[in-house]
Amino acid sequence: MMEKEKQLVKIEHLYKEFDSDTKVLKDINLTINKNEVIAILGPSGTGKSTLLRCLNYLTEPTSGVISISDVTVDAAHHTKKEILELRKHSSMVFQSYNLFKNKTALENVMEALTQVQKKPKAEAEKIALELLGKVGMLERKDFYPSKLSGGQQQRVGIARALAVNPNVLLFDEPTSALDPELVGEVLNTIKKLAEEGTTMILVTHEVGFAREVATRVLFMDGGQIAADGTPEKIIDHPENPRIRQFLNFVN
Ligand code: ADP
Numbered sequence: 338m339m340e341k342e343k344q345l346v347k348i349e350h351l352y353k354e355f356d357s358d359t360k361v362l363k364d365i366n367l368t369i370n371k372n373e374v375i376a377i378l379g380p381s382g383t384g385k386s387t388l389l390r391c392l393n394y395l396t397e398p399t400s401g402v403i404s405i406s407d408v409t410v411d412a413a414h415h416t417k418k419e420i421l422e423l424r425k426h427s428s429m430v431f432q433s434y435n436l437f438k439n440k441t442a443l444e445n446v447m448e449a450l451t452q453v454q455k456k457p458k459a460e461a462e463k464i465a466l467e468l469l470g471k472v473g474m475l476e477r478k479d480f481y482p483s484k485l486s487g488g489q490q491q492r493v494g495i496a497r498a499l500a501v502n503p504n505v506l507l508f509d510e511p512t513s514a515l516d517p518e519l520v521g522e523v524l525n526t527i528k529k530l531a532e533e534g535t536t537m538i539l540v541t542h543e544v545g546f547a548r549e550v551a552t553r554v555l556f557m558d559g560g561q562i563a564a565d566g567t568p569e570k571i572i573d574h575p576e577n578p579r580i581r582q583f584l585n586f587v588n
């Protein structure tokens with residue numbers, strides 16, 4: 338396989354400042370290949386969420402170039418159309434699942450397919466049922482969010498994110514709003530997707546999970562990628578004292 342085909346995400350010289358005092362991302366450079374499962378660890382406030390949000394321009398970078406698949410967007414000069422194209426290539430699962438309250442699990446997953454992708458209803462339903470099966474929520478397809486646990490809602494959220502068939506799935510602390518007993522079912526769902534080769538970037542405080550599931554771990558500190566390597570290297574044998582301190586803190 339050619340190098341270029343494997344490469345899926347490329348971030349070059351990404352900077353983000355909200356104002357001149359808050360430089361949040363400071364020259365992030367990162368290349369992610371297809372099928373990689375990237376876990377991003379790091380203390381609060383170091384720019385992890387901002388990095389994920391810059392990838393789909395939910396937050397506009399101050400400068401830098403982002404490429405996903407065949408779309409490249411340069412913060413210095415870009416069109417609205419390029420941003421819409423870029424957004425088609427990724428899908429984000431948030432900490433709070435934000436399902437539509439007046440729609441069933443099935444309708445929530447169908448929404449992206451009928452509204453965004455303009456698929457016919459029957460086709461959307463077929464895809465949505467398949468995805469609900471994948472996250473183990475088929476039996477509750479007709480339940481409204483209020484009748485689902487947080488873990489179940491998050492699994493529907495994952496099915497919804499998958500519905501647009503993204504090249505890369507982004508997770509921003511997908512289990513941190515859940516009661517402890519519900520974390521496992523969501524992590525298992527993510528693990529299954531990882532095993533199927535889904536390319537994903539996962540911001541998480543679940544170090545054990547990152548160790549088990551990620552193919553590569555990034556440690557962010559102060560708006561920069563302070564370490565990048567295999568889980569064995571970054572988690573089991575951290576050289577950086579900041580990582581050791583962080584791991585002691587979360588474990
Ligand atoms: P993390 O996800 O690692 O906890 P964030 O990316 O959420 O960190 O935030 C990094 C820094 O950027 C924090 O200091 C935060 O206060 C600041 N920040 C994030 N979003 C905004 C915003 N919309 N306006 C101003 N500052 C922001």
Ligand code: MG
Pocket residue numbers: 385386387
């Ligand atoms: Mg965050």
